[in-house]
Amino acid sequence: MPSNIKYPEHLVFGLDIGTRSIVGTVGYKDGSVFKVVAQVSRFHETRAMLDGQIHDIIKVSETIKDIKDDLEHRIGRPLTDVCIAAAGRMLKTVTVRADCEFGTETVMEDEHVQSLNLLGVEKAYDALREETKEEDLKFYCVGYSVIRYYLNDFSITSLLGHKASKAGTELIATFLPEEVIDGLYAAIQKAGLFVANLTLEPIAAINVAIPENYRLLNIALVDVGAGTSDISITKDGSIVAYGMIPFAGDEITEQIAKSYLVDFATAETIKTACLKKKTVSYKDILGIPHKLDTKDIIQNVSETVDMITKNVADKIIGLNGEKSVSAVFVVGGGGKIPSFVEMLAQHLGLPKERVALRGQEVLQNVVYLEEEVKKDSTLVTPIGICLNFYEQKNNFIFIQVNGQRVKLYDNNHMSIADVAVQIGFPNEQLFPQRGKALFYYVGEEKRMVRGEAGESAVVKLNGKRVGISAQVEQNDKIEIESSTVGKDAVLEVRSLPEYKETISFQFNNKTVVCPKFIKANDELVSGYYEIQDGDRLEILNYYTLEQVLAFMDLEVTDEIYINNELADLEDKVYENFSIRYIVNLSSVSNEDNEDEEEIKDSQILEITKEEQKEHEITVMINGEEAVLKGKKAYIFVDILDVYPFDMSAAATSHLRTKVNGKVADFTTSLSDNDNIDMYWEE
Template sequence: MDAITYPENMVFGLDIGTRSIVGTVGYKQNEHDFIVVSQSVRYHETRAMLDGQIHDINKVAETIREVKKDLEKQLGKKLKEVCIAAAGRVLKTVTVKAEYNLINEGIISEEHIRTLELNGVEKAYEELRKEMNSGDGNFYCVGYSVVHYYLNDYVMTNLEDHKGSKIGVDLLATFLPEEVIEGLYAAVGKAGLEVVNLTLEPIAAINVAIPDKFRLLNIALIDVGAGTSDICITKDGSIIAYGMIPKAGDALTNILMQRYLVDFKTAETMKTSILKKKTVSYKDIMGLSNKVTREEIYEAVRDEIDHITAQIAEQILYLNGGKSVSAVFVVGGGGKLPYFVEALSSKLNLPKERVALRGEEVLNMVQFLQKEIKKDPLLVTPIGICLNYYENRNNFIYAMVNGERIKLYDNSHLTIVDAALAIGFPNELLFPRRGKALHYTINGSERLARGESGEGAIIILNGKQVSLNASITQNDIIQITESTAGADATLMVAKLPEYKSTITFAVNHKEVICPKYALANDILVSDTYQIKDGDRLELLNHYTLEQLLEFMDLPYRKGITINHQSAKPQDRVYENFTIYYPLHEDIAASYEEVAAMISEEDFKEYSLGEDALLKDDFLRDGISEEVDEKKVEKASSISVYVNKTSIILKGKDKFILVDILDVYPFDLSTAHGSKVVLKINGDEAEFTSPLNNQDVIEMYWEK
């Protein structure tokens, strides 16, 4: 072939399988079409690989070298860079849900989403480490898929530019053990090639077999190779699960070895020959020549196919939440035996037409320049490895983080956070930390006061300060200084949104304004009290009579009434209640005697501003209500309706709302609700509101 006729940016993909190594070289002609320039296949001479795992690095390297030389001869040019894939057998997947609270409710940015996803990856890695034993070695995250986003606990397809206080993600993270990656890199390196992209075989296959437009459906893809059957499931536009069973085509070959007493290579030839021939000739290890029909070979492997498909079906049900999928696509050589698809549909209780072998129909966008190559399910994964190169250019890079040299799997999106996770830098020390929160209750309702936010970690990349989401590349030098915590939460009673600073009472028809109090753990406190963590607070909407008298610096004496009801020191007094305080036990006492007993200083403490209780007014009002007989002589009567009951008030020239308590039974000695509701003719009123004839009054406790 004339290499000059081909583009320089061709991609070389290598499918390193259990039975064979397939090398493919091609290029993207446009957004959809892929041109395969050349392809070469070599089978392992020995069992250098088992179940997708390299056992003999040198033997595998030798086979890769043969494929490379063949392709170079076809192309007329040297190949230096290669894309590879790791088998599903060594793949570890972890599904987690992660959440991220925004410091202040605001617009969600790309940085917020990236932070959320990285929290999910770190959580997945922690879950993986819990599952693995200490001797299982290191694992690398080689990719993750977002299953669902959440905004304030509601499912969302895209979070960016939305407004909210909490975001979340269901995330499927995939990991590979270090020794598997090292083995693949070593074999490729010994063949004189450099890895520029590493993907997973299930991902490579699904990118070809199930286009994005089909992933809204609940579909399973089964890549039946030689040693493993890799499973990938899509739903709602995302890949939701990966899985694997360690059985595939080689298990069928082993059955034929035992049945017909042949070596592995002969048995493999017999298995593949029946796809084209009705009878197969072979020579067993005794040197005897034999013939066997296609039907006999089918019958020989039928039980093993039932066993393999039963395991695949069981794994699909497990990965899909206990339910069967809507359809199944099968790729890879191991699934080409006709009975395989039929058996799998039966195990999943799906119609036969819902389980199909995918090959030529999914390779429509692929053009092979080598005419002898036919489109086949075997080619889905090799083509997928090449196409993945255009999606993600993945490799390993080295960087220096806080003086430690680390190796990172380059998924083309590496950031400072990836480097921090690689050295075990705690995630919480990267982001601003709040001071300790304050937990307390108000009237039985739980509350939380957040601490102040600290400063984020300081990141120095190659001598310059950058953000956590700054990209990193080969040989970067990174210094991370941990974030700081803000001040602990503090809160006074006066700063509570529910707190009202004063409460007002009517004493002898004069307004008295008192400071409001609260209970903290059943102890009376003022508005300057600093709330402590775990406090039980109760905001009081009343005084006791004893507390009110103490505030006014007056002694308790007989004859005190609350809303015209005889009162005791521990009786509660609510907002706008009317209190009568007898000026002397002898109501006929002269003004001079009363004035001598209650000095001017008795009232200065509670007299406030323009509403001040002047001593003379207070005393005169008090005496006049008790001893002014002229007012009694001039008294009249009115008729009103209280809660639909007709009431007649007598004995005064003028009446106020509180007067109805003399004749209407309404219990104010014990609180039966949060407050007393008073209305006159439908309008809100107070106990001191004037009454007129035929007024309609409503009086009740509000619950």
């Protein structure tokens, strides 16, 4: 057994479980260099996997066990943990934009951004469930990547610290069906291993083939395996799209098998020979020997290669907004067939040098301690799976949420907010919920008052209260008590900025102060009227002459002047207008009518409110007796002349007014012995 002294204590074990083969890699990171201690590859003896999906768990686990045993022998130590990747064929991606509007300009903080992203993931999950509702599948969100943010509809890289009345996020969310995860885990466990890290094959490949400093460019990565061709696209520094087509190397192998009457394994040998030999010898299923030039074989499968590259090109263009990319990197064994990159370039309308097979040049920071290994494009994904271990420790973990045991995908920085998304906990129940907003009109202007904010969700992690950004680990216990809804918006007319409680006129050279009229849906209300949703309000800056006379309890006469002009009852009286009221002479008693002519103009009576017949009434105000006097008639507001009432609670409470147990306002008429209630209510 070889010595392991030259190896560090911790070695990373990665498995690339492909449709045709499984590649096991063991290595470690030394600075920026990844050193491969040992690598073993095994082909499936049967079609245990099809198009990236495990069909025969037992057979696949046996192959994994064989690779594990071989690697353990080579490195001289046992292997227990393994890093794996899920196939792109099963990956579901949804790109969405989610927006949130604020009632007032709001400084964007971490909680706002996180809430916005969760809103996007929820929207993506809803779209996926709608798309797959006929399939009856359960999906896990295995991560999301923000493409860009929006500040008041303008694109921006970060929202933090900015003031926004509207914020948005555009993100790509990735999901995997439950059976894919369960199948992978079952095969790994039957081989005596534990999954230490799970990533996605497209992510593993792109992390090696397209470094971050290249991702400002619009580049496509195509990982051509046996069953599928996985596609990733970068732009403006981000991975902006994932895709897959179910055509890859196996289509070429199957074409060879049909053309030359051989079984699948022999066809695979013939295809591999085309990469490094000029001729190939084989026997068909009848036992007849043959010898062919490999250039003839390549010509025979050219239509199949053309079909695959055409589908790859169409998918790239579709993912890239119906336009071609700037360049394409090709990795994986299926893309090594001669003419593949040339045909792909042609279908994308790119110069052939812009489509390149990536192998040794992207593995500059990878050193193989086993000299017989040759760096090529088939090793990109196996190395990427190992390197992903150092980037993020992805795995499925079990935790308890509100007493229920759930399985979750852990990306090594899973927060309680992420947990909530994965279990379908409503996003709005995590964050404070505002009460119902109040919408109303003042004239033709529509206005809105926001409801009060409720309390945030109460979140406990292992019995201790924490925020929704707290990190979670295996076997954690989480309790989430939904956030509360705040009080609905409430507004009284008197709180309107343009509202004034009174309006005054000059009546026979004396000031008369009247309560201001307000109409709500064409009905008169007081300043203490509580506005209802949809109300149309009109604040009247005038009285009609008829309303003035009614307020002062005066009869209509033949001569009433407004601003020195003879007036009608319908005429409007605005603030500080003057009214001259002249008594109707025909109503003055004169039994003989003989002295009527002797009455001179100077004897015309000018009536004011103070000259009317006065009387007094006794009322009960909040259980205390009070006497109102000095007026001919009384309304509710008159009690403030005799009853001290604290108005300091006006900003936080609502005034309740009642007469004889019935709701009243400040213009309600009062009579002798009325029972009046007036109080503040929270």
